Amino acid sequence: MKAITLLTGLLMTATALTSQADEIKRIALPNSNFPISLAVQVPAQTELLFVSGLLADLHDPKAPKDSFAAYGDTATQTTSILNKLKGVLQSQGLDLGDVVQLRVFLVGDPAKGNKLDFAGLQEGYTPFFGSTAQPNKPARTAIQVVALPLPGGLVEIEAVAARKK
Numbered sequence: 017m018k019a020i021t022l023l024t025g026l027l028m029t030a031t032a033l034t035s036q037a038d039e040i041k042r043i044a045l046p047n048s049n050f051p052i053s054l055a056v057q058v059p060a061q062t063e064l065l066f067v068s069g070l071l072a073d074l075h076d077p078k079a080p081k082d083s084f085a086a087y088g089d090t091a092t093q094t095t096s097i098l099n100k101l102k103g104v105l106q107s108q109g110l111d112l113g114d115v116v117q118l119r120v121f122l123v124g125d126p127a128k129g130n131k132l133d134f135a136g137l138q139e140g141y142t143p144f145f146g147s148t149a150q151p152n153k154p155a156r157t158a159i160q161v162v163a164l165p166l167p168g169g170l171v172e173i174e175a176v177a178a179r180k181k
Contacts, residue, residue: 040116040178042153051138051146052156056116058178065114067104067175069121071166072096082167090125090133093171094140101175102144110177112144113152117176120158125170132160137171 041057058064072093079085087093098112105111122137124130137158146153154175164172 038180040180042116044153049146051142051153053153054155056155058116061181062178063181065105065108065110065177065179067101067177069119069172069174070097070100070104071164071169071172073100084126084168084170087166087168087170089127090122090136090170091139093169094120094137094173095143097171097173098140098144101173105175105177108177110179112150114177114179115145115152115154115175116178118154118156119174120156121161121164121172122158123162123164123170124160132158133170134158140171 038059038061040059040062042053043055043057045052045054072087073096074086075088075092075096076086088096101115102112105114120137122132122134125133125136144150164170166172
C-alpha cells in the first residue's frame with residue numbers, strides 16, 4: 017500500500033513538472049513594467065507561426081498616395097499593423113497573447129527631424145500587449161531603418177507566435 021501511495025505521489029510530481037516544462041515561459045524585465053519580456057522560452061513540441069513583415073493600411077485616402085500623411089504617424093501605423101497582425105493570427109486560430117517575438121522596423125519620421133518616434137511606437141503598441149485585456153508580453157526588438165518598401169511607411173512589424181500542439 018505504501019509503495020502504491022509513493023508511486024502515485026511520484027507520478028503526480030512528474031506530471032506537474034512535465035506540465036510546467038511544456039508551458040511557454042515569459043521572463044519579465046527586472047524591476048520594470050515595460051510592456052515587453054526580457055526573454056520568452058518556448059518548449060519543444062510547440063507549434064510556431066512566423067508572420068512576415070506587415071505594413072500599415074491607408075489612413076487618409078485624400079493625402080498624396082506615397083506620402084507619410086497617407087499612412088499616418090508612427091502611432092497610427094503601429095495600431096494599423098497590430099490590428100492587421102491580430103487578423104492574421106485569428107485566421108490561424110491564434111491571438112495576440114500567443115505572440116512570443118516581435119521585430120519592429122522604424123523609419124525616422126520627417127516631422128520629428130528624421131528621428132525614430134519611439135513614443136509613437138509605444139502609444140500604438142501598449143493597448144495590444146501587457147494590458148489588463150491582454151497581459152502577455154513578447155520579446156521585442158525595435159530598430160531604425162533608412163526606408164521601407166511602402167513609400168510613406170514609418171513602421172513594419174514581423175512576428176512569431178507559438179501554441180502548444
